[in-house]
Amino acid sequence: MTSSSVPLLPATERSLLHRIAVGQSEGRTPSLVGAIARGGRMVWAGAWGDVASATDTQYRVGSITKTFTAVLVMRLRDEGVLGLEDPLEKHLPDTGVGGVTIAQLLSHTAGLSAESPAPWWERTPGGLRPGLADVLGERPFAHPPGRGHHYSNTGYALLGSLVSAVRGIPWEEALRAEILEPLGMHRTTSQPVAPYAKGWAVHPWADVLLPEPAEDLGLMAPAGQLWSTTADLCRFASFLAGGDARVLSAESVREMRTPAAPPITENWDGGYGLGVQLIRRDGRTLVGHSGSLPGFVAGLWLSVDDDVAAVVLANATSGPQLGALVSDLVRIVVEAEPRFPEPWRPLPEDDAPTLCLTGSWYWGTYAYGLKALADGGVELQPLRDVGRGSRFRPLPDGTWLGLDGYYDGEVLRVVRREDGSVSHLDLGSFVFTREPYGPEDAVPGGVDEGGWRGAR
Structure with missing residues (x-):
């Protein structure tokens, strides 16, 4: 049995539904739906209020589109x-802001203004902004590029146009062919398809409603156009947890989840990667995105470490505190039903050559242990909680690439003697040897000929 095959307990399901009901009631929204994914599939869904289906009713998801x-x-x-450090101008010329890089646009560090010029783009037809010059306006920058995080909807309009320019097809077509179809997200669309929830504004001082417009956002669509369901977003959350070879590798998805934008305050509890938000709640890191457009609020958050994702969708402009609600759903599952560890299994026979590298290594007098991992990589960690550790994945040339921690992106090389035996490990010029300053070891600066000695 694996963790993905274990259903949620009835008590857990009731707690989740109760939290959804409280969110709908206190948030004063016509309807609210939520769902949980674990082990790569949706394991629970619930709804409260006036809604046709907890899993198949479309809601507008706003900035989750990003x-x-x-x-x-x-x-x-x-x-x-393209390269992430390429200037936008290289692939999408004549925007007037082409000096910013693609990575800066993805991480909201390009310094672009948060919104397009008036009229309010979320409540007006995209046809009012027929060109990128109309999206950016006369003052496209709010800050110098690369200096800090400043959330920008216009930046993602540029990225959508970049995709269209490079692919030679509309953004919506690329989205459908490259993400939605491979992941089986058939209920995620640019325009609403029944059954779908209507968007409402709820009066702040009275229990009355006002319909909100649902506009086609035109060039701003890549920043917030999509409609989706809890079932589809659970599929997308599972993809963000582990990748999918048909869409994007696990390594590239992990890169998206890695903080890319510096915090804007000293006491920060969140950040931004490449197209995903990161927050700290209840002692755990959640990755995903929030979303809102007039008439709708949405949230998709997952704890990769706990293998739990939560989705919440509501059809009111304001009211439900979705950030707290979604993180509460994750917390309920994690605390009531901790993740089962994956069964231990021995490594495949063809991974045996890595065995010669395992065991104790020394950087100077710091003791480390190198362990072979089930995914074919290795992990180097200090043995006395003093030092820097990382995981590494093998590269075709026989070297190893750091995946996290201090050595993220650094190269680990196995240096061999003339007879083929392992001499030492070279990690970003740091030398790791089998003994602490062994007399025959290739230690930079050499080893004193007198060797180790007692005090005199």
Whole structure:
């Protein structure tokens, strides 16, 4: 049995439904739906209020759309069509802001203004902004590029146009062919398809409603156009947890989840990667995205470490505190039903050559242990909680690439003697040897000929 095959307990399901009901009631929204994904599939869904289906009713998801746009850009990077450090101008000329890089646009560090010029783009037809000059306006920058995080909807309009320019097809077509179809997200669309929830504004001082417009956002669509369901977003959350070879590798998805934008305050509890938000709640890191458009609020958050994702959708302009609600759903599941560890299994026989590298290594007098991992990588960690550790994945040339911690992105090389035996490990010029300052070891600066000695 694996963790993905264990159903939620009835008590857990009731706690989740109760939290959904409280969110709908206190948030004063016509309807609210939520769902939980674990082990790569949806394991619970619930609804409260006036809604046709907890799993199949479409809601507008607002800025969760940005994560989809970011995946399209990362696919282009992985194909070698563009580089994240490329200036926008290289692939999308004549915007007037082409000096900013693609990475800066993805991480909201390009310094662009948060919104397009008036009229309010979320409540007006996209046809009012027929060109990128109309999206950016006369004052496109709010800050110098690269200096800090400043959330920008216009930046993602540029990324959507970049995808269209490079692919030679509309952003919506690329989205459908490259993400939605492979992941089986058939209920995620640019325009609403029944059954779908109507968007409402709820009066702040009376229990009355006002319909909100549902506009086609035109060039701003890559920043917030999509409609989706809890079932589809659970599929997308599972993809963000582990990748999918048909769409984007696990390594590239992990890169998206890595903080890319510096915090804007000293006491920060969140950040931004490449198209995904990161927050700290209840002692755990959640990755995903929030979303809102007039008439709707949405949230998709997952704890990769706990293998739990939560989705919440509501059809009111304001009211439900979705950030707290979604994190509460994750917390309920994690605390009531901790993740089962994956069964231990021995490594495949063809991974045996790595065995010669395992065991104790020394950087100077710091003791480390190198362990072979089930995924074919290795992990180097200090043995006395003093030092820097990382995981590494093998590269085709026989070296190893750091994946996290201090050595993220650094190269680990196995240096061999003339007879083929292992001499030492070279990690970013640091030498790791089998003994602490062994007399025959290749230690930079050499080893004193007198060797180790007692005090005199």
